Amino acid sequence: MIRLAIQKSGRLSEDSLNLIRECGISFLSSSYKLKTEATNFPLEILFLRDDDIPGYVQDGVADLGIVGQNVLVEAGFPDLEVEKLGFSKCRLSLAILRSEGYNSVADLQGKNIATSYPQILGRYLAGEGVQANLHTISGSVEIAPSIGLADAICDIVSSGSTLLGNGLREVETVFRSEAVLIANQQLTAEKQQLLEQLQFRMQSVRRARR
């Protein structure tokens, strides 16, 4: 039996469940439950908050997980990735007030930047030789500039309409992300074999979709 952690409810949930089903794995899903067992594959599915998934897989509480690369890299466990899944594509971008001028990332030197991704942003800015004050906030990052809490933000952008609604414009892409399958690095031989079977099926599903 192998244990897979997926997001309980959010942007990854439906595509994660669909992928498992398209792999030919059947299970009873109830939105109240914390876990469920597949009926035709030795798989147990745990439903968790996405932020908790990398740590649980690193520690072996779950053997496998499906999570966004943004959350995985921010958690500090990029090496757990075993397979790109092609859904939940998004990007982390820097944005500033539309009323502000902007030439290059050097303009952010010494500025206050609000983000939920201090690790990823810190590494990006260091690579650009820019020193800024990062303020870690967990939600509603995009309102920070308009209420005077920060000069800029770094957050997930998909459509751009949220930015527009808060008087912001995107100025740099910091990180590109998609959903990935992750695995504990000390799987038993038996679990390793189940992982390989799952990867094989996931690759077939992706090929069939193209």
Ligand code: ATP
């Ligand atoms: P949880 O309650 O599990 O902590 P959350 O609010 O942190 O959920 P969601 O908003 O459901 O997270 O997003 C989960 C993941 O989906 C993100 O970490 C990112 O990888 C991806 N994602 C976020 N926004 C988008 C988007 N607009 N388009 C595509 N993928 C996205």
Ligand code: ZN
């Ligand atoms: Zn989350």
